[in-house]
Amino acid sequence: MTDATWITIISLGVTFLFMMGTPVLLIIFYWVVGCSFVLDLTLDNTGAEMLNVFKDGFALMAMPLFILTGDLINKSGIAKRLSDFAYACLGWLRGGLAMASLGACGLFAAISGSNSATTATIGSMLHPEMVKGGYDERFSAATAAAGGTVGIIIPPSIIFIVYGFLMNLPISDLFVAGILPGTLMVVGMQLACWIICRINGWGYLIPLQLNRVLKTAFGAWLGFFAIGLVLWGIYTGKFSPTEAAGVTVGFCIFAGLVSYPINKIMGANGEKPVSDKSFAEMFAVEGFTLPEIPSIVVRSAQISGILAPLIAVSVVMQQILSLLGAQQTIGDFVTSMGGYHAVLFTSMVIVFFSGMVLESLPVTIILAPILAPIAASVGIDPIHFSVIFLVGASIGFITPPYGLNLYVASGVTGVPYFRLLRYTVPYLAALISVWVLVSLVPDLALALLPNR
Template sequence: MTDGMLITLISLGVTFFFIIGVPIFLVIGFWVVGVSLVIDFTLANVGVTLFEGLSFFGLLALPLFIMTGDLINAAGIAKRLSDFAYSCLGFIRGGLGMASISACGMFAAISGSNSGTTATIGSIMHPEMTKGGYDKTFAAATIAAGGTVGIIIPPSIIFIVYGFLLNLPISELFIAGMLPGLAMVVAMMFTCYLISRKNGWGHIIKWEPKRIMRTGLRAYLGFVAIFIVVYGIYSGLFSPTEAASVTVGFSVIAGLFITREIKFKSLPKILMRSGHITGMLAPLIAVSVVMQQILSLIGAGEWIGSLITGLGDPTIILLACMLLVLAAGTVLESLPNTIILAPILAPIAYTAGVDPIHFAVIFLVGDAIGFITPPYGLNLYVASGITGIPYFSIVKHVLPYLLALTIVWIIIAFWPPLSLVLLQFAGLS
């Protein structure tokens, strides 16, 4: 039996494991070990690479931003941001739904996690939307869609991983994600407004400047946290890792001594939750580095590259890359999708004339859309879990948001200034 046939059988076997629910870390690990044995790639190198794959200073930001999201939620700051958003938008039909999406954007600017954004804002805003006259399934779909910006609006955990894999400056990736992330928020808010207006959903509250001022003052801690991250990174005062460290410290102090919603005895539980999530992500990143080595050795990147570049026209090549990202996003979570495809597709896009930073934004926006694309759609599962509404019921109501985000994605892909203008303004690109 040839090596190619053995690798194909191993790939089919691990695909079956994935379908039946085996954790993706083990799926990739089985593939790595099996293919290593087939091609006589020493397993000792696997162990060394697993260790060295995580020996990167920038990756320290990963657990710190995860911890920041947990602390911001526990401190009650996320709830105050949501109240402020509603006081600003509640006078519009669909204002509470729009406020939920806006709150997702603000929380994303602190936490950098899509599932964390969906879970945190969803647990706060879904009961409020249900009481406020919205269809409960539409409310769940709105929260799931809003969470997609968690990995686009900086700081972003997946941008950190992408920058690590492709050796791109993380701070520049963060800057490039700002306007596309805002465009996604605006598109989803407009979609929510149209649907709510059509169905008459949502109670309208009076425009009250005093209420806006009051809720804005109560939410000041959230604005300070956002300022620390944004100003610290973009002024050059902090690296992304240092900004994450400072924000964690601020969140602890704010929760313990200002809002007083975090107790000393609850800190171990919060840290354990953050550690649990990090413990799932870090091994996956490590094993993915080995996977990249093996894919390179067996020529997978060259094969896919020749297949796509053979299409000839740069526009068709970019569209093919986008379709591949979206197709993978329907069945894979963003991290393995990025780990597997980004090192293969980024060089192809570069040869087609696409700026590496611009393609990073294109790739990760497509990745984000995968969060609400069946049959996987991680945010749909998270929204289902926190609301108790069946998965497929939410899918039907998320389709308008999916369409709106796809339109924004196409604009981002074929109008590079949306991603690069801030870098050019800063003299970085």
């Protein structure tokens, strides 16, 4: 049999295994190993390439720190304060808690810069509250997964850094270009959430009170400060994104350690909701003690241990696809489409379907160097195309069979992967609508940039 026949058989085989419930990591790994044998690539080469992903991948150095930041924010109570503020603003609407969780994802993304950390933190924190509030557990888990998609669009974002490095574009411009599209993604998902919750009658309503909003805003000041610290440091060039993650980790540890004894003295730890505390009590978050830090680090390491192999094996998969001529084929196909909108639409379709089977990092590494020059040749602004490309890649986090956020949400909520799929459909529709809007209206990505 020919190599093409063997690869087809291997692909069909791993598809069957996926349908039987085999973990995604093993599915990709089996495909990589099988194709390596067909192409006469040694397993030594596969292992070495997987190791090089982390040895030479500068952007990935920030991943454990961003994940640790998320866990520290969660444990210290900063994430809870941000979600309380979002709920105070949106709780008067049907489905307000679910909408608040999406808003909290947007705020958290502005600190962590990670889709998976956003999903893991908000999912583990608010999923139990949503279930208690009468929401379907599958919808609640799918909401956390969908909310995490903004983690790589709202700055800071590791994947924007990777894209900027590959395509020689200014990182600061990419960050600014992601602000409006990321905000639109949150608003679009909140609208879809509101419609679904109204249809099903989910969620309890609370009155909109200015006093509650102001108190929760004051209570979330540490979260807002952390967001401002990250953005200020990166935009002014005071530190790199990896250093920004390290600085934020240090800030969260300091805030958590200092806040715990303050709240202990006040007797405020866990006794009443933020909106009922005095302004003095809200000055410090709940915090944590020094002996608790190792357990927080271990939890972050566990999540990193889930994600790192997936990224590594996906990059090796990219190399095999390159050997199979996939890059050349894609380039020739898109070029043959012709004009502005034809190239734009074709590129979006390719990114969407690639995101269904690959993580955003290999999608960017494989496709950005192919599609971006073609897009530029037909007059598409490079910054605008970068946003279009990465919004499409972010949608892949909730599209099967890969759907990394679905995988993470399933892990932190205990809801089986396949039971989440039905409830991601409204969020997919909202995200795709925003994606199309951003692609057709360049000013949504370029309006905040100077000299545009």
